[in-house]
Amino acid sequence: MAVPVEEAIAALSTFSLEDDQAEVQGAGVLVSSERGATNSPIEYGDVSAYRLSLSEDTKALNQLNALIQEGKEMASVLYTYRSCVKALPQLPESMKHSQADLYLETYQVLDLEMSRLREIQRWQASAASKLAADMQRFSRPERHINGPTITHLWSMLKLLDVLVQLDHLKNAKASIPNDFSWYKRTFTQVSVQWQDIDSMREELDDLQIFLSTRWAILLNLHVEMFRVNKYP
Secondary structure: OOOOHHHHHHHHOOOOOOOOOOOOOOOOOOOOOOOOOOOOOOOOOOHHHHOOOOHHHHHHHHHHHHHHHHHHHHHHHHHOOOOOHHHOOOOOHHHHHHHHHHHHHHHHHHHHHHHHHHHHHHHHHHHHHHHHHHHHHHOOHHHOOOOOOHHHHHHHHHHHHHHHHHHHHHHHOOHHHHHHHHHHHHHHHHHHHOOOOHHHHHHHHHHHHHHHOOOHHHHHHHHHHHHHHHOO
16 A cells, blocks of 8 residues: 655654764865855965965965954944943042042053054054055066956955044044043053053053044055055
8 A cells, every 4th residue: 555645754754864973074165156256265275285376465365354354353343332431430529538449440441441442553553564565565567467366456455445444433433532531541640659661651652642643544554555665
C-alpha cells in the first residue's frame, strides 16, 4: 500500500540530520563578483602567493581600510557625545570645605571623556599623514601611467569623507568646548600637588587648540599635504 506524500514528508520532518561529528571544513568565504567591488574579505592576503606587483598597493589598502573603520567608530563617539558638566553636582555653601574632593572627582569623570577626544585627535593626525602620503606617492611622474587602482582611489575618498564628517561633527558639538573648559579648570586645581606635569600641560594645550579651531582636521590635512610635497 502506497504511503501518501503528506505522511511521508511529515515522517521525514521528524528525523534529525544533526550529528556530533566535528566540522572538517569551515564556512566558505564570500566571493564578490561585482565589477566595482572595493572590499576584500581576506584583506588581500592571497596577493603574495601570485607574485603580483600589487603587494605594495594592497598593503596600503589594508591600512586605509583599517583607518576608515576606526574613523567610523570615532564619528560615533562624536555623534553621541553629550555634555557631562550639566550632570555634575554643585556643592551648597555648607559643603564648601569639600570643594577639593569635588574637583578631583569631576576631573576623573571628565578625563574619561577627554581621553576619547585625545584618541580622535591622534587618529586624525595619523589618517591625514597616511592620506597625504598616498596622494604624494601617486602624483609622482613615474606613477602617472601605472597609477592607483580604482579600489585604492575609492578607499582614499572614503577616508577623506570620514575626515570631513568628523570635522563637521566636532564643529557642531558646542558642549565639547564647554566640557573642556571645566576639565582644564579642574586640572589646574588638582594638579597643584602633582609633579612633572609639563608634558600633561602641553598635551592639554594641544587638545585645546584642536577643539577650539574650526575645521582643524581639514587644516591639518592641508598642512600634511604641503609637508609631504616639500620633502618627497
